[in-house]
Amino acid sequence: MELNSQINLKLTQESGQTSQAPWQVKGNSYCDVVEIAKTPILIKVHQKDISYLNLEYELPRSNQNISIDEVAIEREIAIGNEIAIGNEVTIGNEVARIFDLNFDLDKFYTYLAEDDKLEPATRFCRGLRLFLAKDPFECMVSSIASANNSIARWTKSVAKIKEKWGESLEFPSGRFYSFPRPSVLMSVYEDEFEEYEAIGRTMEIECCRQNLKSCGLGYRAPYMKKASELLTLEIDLFEIPKMSYDEAFETVKNLPGVGPKVADCILLYGYGFREAFPSDVWIKRIVSHLYFDDKDISVDKIREFGMEKFGDYAGYVQLYLFHYARKSGLMNKLK
DNA sequence: GCGCAGGTATTGA
DNA sequence: TCAATACCTGCG
Numbered sequence: 001m002e003l004n005s006q007i008n009l010k011l012t013q014e015s016g017q018t019s020q021a022p023w024q025v026k027g028n029s030y031c032d033v034v035e036i037a038k039t040p041i042l043i044k045v046h047q048k049d050i051s052y053l054n055l056e057y058e059l060p061r062s063n064q065n066i067s068i069d070e071v072a073i074e075r076e077i078a079i080g081n082e083i084a085i086g087n088e089v090t091i092g093n094e095v096a097r098i099f100d101l102n103f104d105l106d107k108f109y110t111y112l113a114e115d116d117k118l119e120p121a122t123r124f125c126r127g128l129r130l131f132l133a134k135d136p137f138e139c140m141v142s143s144i145a146s147a148n149n150s151i152a153r154w155t156k157s158v159a160k161i162k163e164k165w166g167e168s169l170e171f172p173s174g175r176f177y178s179f180p181r182p183s184v185l186m187s188v189y190e191d192e193f194e195e196y197e198a199i200g201r202t203m204e205i206e207c208c209r210q211n212l213k214s215c216g217l218g219y220r221a222p223y224m225k226k227a228s229e230l231l232t233l234e235i236d237l238f239e240i241p242k243m244s245y246d247e248a249f250e251t252v253k254n255l256p257g258v259g260p261k262v263a264d265c266i267l268l269y270g271y272g273f274r275e276a277f278p279s280d281v282w283i284k285r286i287v288s289h290l291y292f293d294d295k296d297i298s299v300d301k302i303r304e305f306g307m308e309k310f311g312d313y314a315g316y317v318q319l320y321l322f323h324y325a326r327k328s329g330l331m332n333k334l335k
Numbered sequence: 336g337c338g339c340a341g342g343t344a345t346t347g348a
Numbered sequence: 349t350c351a352a353t354a355c356c357t358g359c360g
Contacts, residue, residue, distance in 0.1 A: 018341075148342040153358060218356025223343085259343045280341040298350085299342090322341075 001055040001092060002048065005101040008127025009047040012099060015323055018146045018262075018278075019133040019269025021155040026173055029056070033169060033176045034134045036094050039063060040178050042171040043095060050127060053099070057091055058171045100130040100272075108316055117290040118317065121324035128323060130315065132272055136237050138179040139270030144224050144257040145217060146265070153216060160215040161185070182237075185228035188212055190221055223257025230255060241271050248273065260303065268315040277306030277314035285334040286325045 013022045013030050023030035029044040042058040096102060105127070112118040133139035141161065145154040165184050166177035189195035189211035212221040231237060235255075240248050245267065253263040264278035277283075279302045287302050288294055297305075310317040325331040 016341080146341075148340065148355085149357090150340045150359075153340080156358090213356085216357065219343090219354095220356075257343070261342060265341095278341085282341050 003053040003055060003092065003096060003101055004051065005053065005096070005099075006051050006105050006127055007047070007053060007099060007101065007129050008050065009045065009053065009099075011125070011128045011323075012131050015128060015131070015319070016151045017131045017269055017319070018143050018154075018265045019131055019139045020142055021158050024176070031173060031176070032134065033178050034094060034098070035178070036091055037089055040167070040169055041091065042169075042173060042176060043091070044173070045095060045099075053095070053101070055092070055095055058173055061170045061172070094134075097272075098132050098134055100132055103129060103316075105129070108313065111313060112317075112320070118320070120328065121320040124324045124327040125320045128319065130269065130272070130319065133270045135179055136240070136266070136270040137182055137231065140227065140231070140252075140255070140258075140266050141179075141185070141224060143262045143265045143270070144220055144227060144255075147220065147257065147259070147262055149220075157215045157217050161212075164188075164210060164215070182228045182231040185212075186225060186232050188225070190225050220257055223255075227255040227257060245273050245275050249276075260300065264303070268318075274312050274315045275307060277303055277310065277318050279303040279306065279318075282322060282325070282331065282334075283318060286321050286330065289330070289334055290321075 009030065023032040023045075025031075026044070027046075029046040031042060031044045033040045034043050035041070040060055040063070042060075044056040044058070046054050048054045109122045109126075112122050133142075138158075142154065142158050145157045162177040162179055165180040165188060167180075169176050169178060189198065191211050191213040195211040212225060215221075217224060235251065240251060243251065248267055248271070249263055252258055252266050253260065258266070261278055261280050264276040267273040268276040268278060279287075279299045281299070283306075284297065284299050284302045287306065288297050291305070306314050306318060325334070
């Protein structure tokens with residue numbers, strides 16, 4: 001299956017966006033499990049050239065016969081020359097959604113070219129697209145884990161969470177894990193003390209490994225557990241995309257461990273609210289350098305400025321500014 | 336050995 | 349509203 005759209009897959013995968021860790025590399029493909037029509041499917045994508053994405057999929061060994069029909073139907077729909085962007089949940093549509101293939105990059109580049117400050121970004125980021133979450137809850141957990149943390153570290157934490165509490169799935173290409181549901185994460189042990197109290201000395205070898213803190217989450221572990229509880233009992237993950245940006249922002253920011261930066265990441269990468277302008281120390285330095293003569297402006301003001309100035313392109317501008325700064329050497333200069 | 340890492344929660348003017 | 353501070357922990 002081929003998806004016809006300009007994209008730099010490697011750049012998009014490895015740009016460190018906080019929606020999700022990069023997918024696993026197998027050969028020349030990026031692979032991960034995506035739940036489509038309630039069936040976990042292993043998606044394998046690789047870059048054919050700048051304007052084509054090649055897409056293969058596998059069913060779990062235990063599920064071989066369950067959704068073949070569904071998949072077969074999807075294939076015919078997606079194999080046409082257009083990527084149907086209806087509401088139909090198909091493999092092609094889902095991959096197009098995740099890699100934001102229907103976003104008009106050329107139009108965006110025209111927009112960037114109109115602003116002297118933004119114009120150089122295209123040169124460093126051509127083909128970079130939003131890498132949207134395959135699952136909003138995974139995006140929330142990843143985003144909470146990413147706060148005041150290094151990419152290397154939160155990425156490992158998320159992988160451990162999947163191995164410990166996700167569903168183990170055997171595919172022809174190997175073993176993968178799904179991401180656990182909120183109801184599962186809300187009831188795991190928070191730390192080794194809680195675990196020890198519950199299990200006692202009977203399992204000394206395995207003891208103190210089946211808890212959130214052992215995933216290297218530090219003080220974020222209790223936030224994550226409480227957030228999972230709220231998302232199980234009080235907040236419906238699927239109501240959020242129906243809300244206005246403002247309402248969604250307030251709703252998400254009420255979760256423990258979620259401040260303004262993380263809330264915007266969840267809205268942008270997890271739900272595709274393009275008007276979000278996630279602002280952290282780096283974006284603050286970059287924007288301040290480009291637009292405010294390096295003046296010290298609060299992160300919150302930077303966020304307001306970005307949303308006001310860039311409108312529906314805010315999310316993309318944030319993404320491009322960050323990577324432009326990183327690749328051009330501007331970031332080192334601002335340090 | 337020590338400080339940082341793409342913030343958040345808490346506290347006190 | 350806003351500034352100041354503590355906070356887990358693995359990697360350089």
